[in-house]
Amino acid sequence: SQELEQSPQSLIVQEGKNLTINCTSSKTLYGLYWYKQKYGEGLIFLMMLQKGGEEKSHEKITAKLDEKKQQSSLHITASQPSHAGIYLCGALSWGYGQNFVFGPGTRLSVLP
Amino acid sequence: DTGVSQDPRHKITKRGQNVTFRCDPISEHNRLYWYRQTLGQGPEFLTYFQNEAQLEKSRLLSDRFSAERPKGSFSTLEIQRTEQGDSAMYLCASSLAANPLSVGNEQYFGPGTRLTVT
Numbered sequence: 001s002q003e004l005e006q007s008p009q010s011l012i013v014q015e016g017k018n019l020t021i022n023c024t025s026s027k028t029l030y031g032l033y034w035y036k037q038k039y040g041e042g043l044i045f046l047m048m049l050q051k052g053g054e055e056k057s058h059e060k061i062t063a064k065l066d067e068k069k070q071q072s073s074l075h076i077t078a079s080q081p082s083h084a085g086i087y088l089c090g091a092l093s094w095g096y097g098q099n100f101v102f103g104p105g106t107r108l109s110v111l112p
Numbered sequence: 113d114t115g116v117s118q119d120p121r122h123k124i125t126k127r128g129q130n131v132t133f134r135c136d137p138i139s140e141h142n143r144l145y146w147y148r149q150t151l152g153q154g155p156e157f158l159t160y161f162q163n164e165a166q167l168e169k170s171r172l173l174s175d176r177f178s179a180e181r182p183k184g185s186f187s188t189l190e191i192q193r194t195e196q197g198d199s200a201m202y203l204c205a206s207s208l209a210a211n212p213l214s215v216g217n218e219q220y221f222g223p224g225t226r227l228t229v230t
Contacts, residue, residue, distance in 0.1 A: 004154075033218060033219075035221075040201070040224075040226070041223055041224065042116070042203060042221035042222050042223045042224050043155070043203070043205075043219075043221040044221070045218045045219065045220060045221075048217070048218050088154050088155075090154075090155075090219075093157075099157040099160070099168050099170065100145065100157050100160075100219070101154075101157065102147075102154030102155045102156075103154050104152070104153055104154050105152075105153070105154050
């Protein structure tokens with residue numbers, strides 16, 4: 001079955017700093033999704049990447065997909081306290097049928 | 113309709129009791145997913161429906177778990193004879209998918225039901 005790994009596991013940055021979170025898949029990616037989760041709440045959809053080399057941006061968050069490396073990165077520019085939370089990558093997994101897998105998440109804290 | 117809703121938000125039950133959770137998806141979404149999430153982990157896929165048909169069920173899912181989506185709208189997840197290991201956040205999500213073989217679009221999640229089994 002497909003597995004997603006994320007790095008780093010947790011991150012503490014000073015407000016205004018840039019940061020990058022990585023997601024690596026054990027198998028070929030057929031689309032990669034990024035979500036954000038506040039503690040104890042549901043997930044908020046950020047972006048979906050489907051093609052190798054694809055890059056998408058929303059406000060100060062940019063995500064890229066490197067299909068050959070089976071990897072995606074999420075970059076936050078000039079971080080703010082509102083960016084704090086858990087960032088999760090997810091992907092469609094084709095194994096025994098179709099299901100969806102998530103990485104373990106990266107916990108981001110932004111210090112004011 | 114502002115999003116996916118789940119009920120209840122919190123449930124405390126004693127070991128051995130049955131519990132049922134409800135999920136109301138975004139109205140035009142034909143696909144519905146159930147996940148389980150424990151502290152410090154990402155959501156773990158349980159099952160999903162395309163309209164009223166349950167198309168996939170995790171092989172890791174105990175037979176104490178059952179889900180239904182009788183009219184292709186809301187869904188229920190029932191856990192029978194709960195165990196302490198069932199304590200987790202149960203998340204529901206919905207999306208649009210053209211057909212059962214379609215990858216589907218992004219999933220929109222509800223706030224979750226937090227289950228505590230004592």
